[in-house]
Amino acid sequence: MKLSEIKEILLTLDNVEFQLENGSFVPEHFHVTEVGQIVKNFIDCGGVLRNEKVTNFQLWNADDYEHRLKPGKLLHIIQLSEEKLGIEDSEIEVEYQSETIGKYDLDFNGQNFVLKNKTTACLAQEACGISSEKQKKNLSELSVNSTSGCTPGSGCC
Template sequence: MKLSSIKEILPALDNAEFQLENGAVVPEHFHVTEIGVITKHFIDCGGAIRNEKVVNFQLWNANDFEHRLKPTKLLNIIKLSEEKLGIEDAEIEVEYQSSTIGKYDLDFNGNHFMLKNKQTACLAQGACGIPPEKKNLAALSANNACTPGGGCC
């Protein structure tokens, strides 16, 4: 989800609620302790130099159980960060504490903002010698309505 998307969604909500993919909810007394930009400049295993930039939200739980971050307050924090830090419209990455600091992509399911699990991947599979995924031709033809002599090809 891009920053522009969350800014469009927040005004229509009564509460800003976050949930993990496994169904666990972020306690409603969470804080957004940071909004910033993280830039990653790196080289992949194939030698290509890459740049990534994300808008980072850090969620944190304290023992102030009566705290509630309303959507308008979160929107104001976002606007202030854009103004003071020059944040551009980029994908949002959320940091949230579990057994360690987890990094999540952000989505919205119509009710909750969803913290989507991130996965690692090789960005230069051809350079690493990872063979391309092979297709199972028997499975493809079983799912295909076109049959030999059927006149569809």
């Protein structure tokens, strides 16, 4: 989700709620402690120079149980960060602490913002010898290894 998208959505909401992909919710007394832009300059394993910019939100839970961040307040924080920091309309990355600080992509399910799990990937698959296309085989082409010992009744399972 891009910064412009969250701003449009915030105009339609009464409350701001963040939900993890597993269905659990960020406690409703969370704070957005940071809004910023992170620039990452790096080289991938294939030797290609890369540049990535994301808008970063950091969510934090305090013992401030009466605190509720309203959509207008979050929109104001975003607009202030755009004005003061020159933040561009880039993809949003959310930092949220569970066991450790996790980084999540952001989505919206029509009611709540959803913290989507991020995964790693090889950006230079050809240089690493990784096929970008999965091999397709028919089951009839697979050979059965009768010496594996794992046959019905063999006790391997």
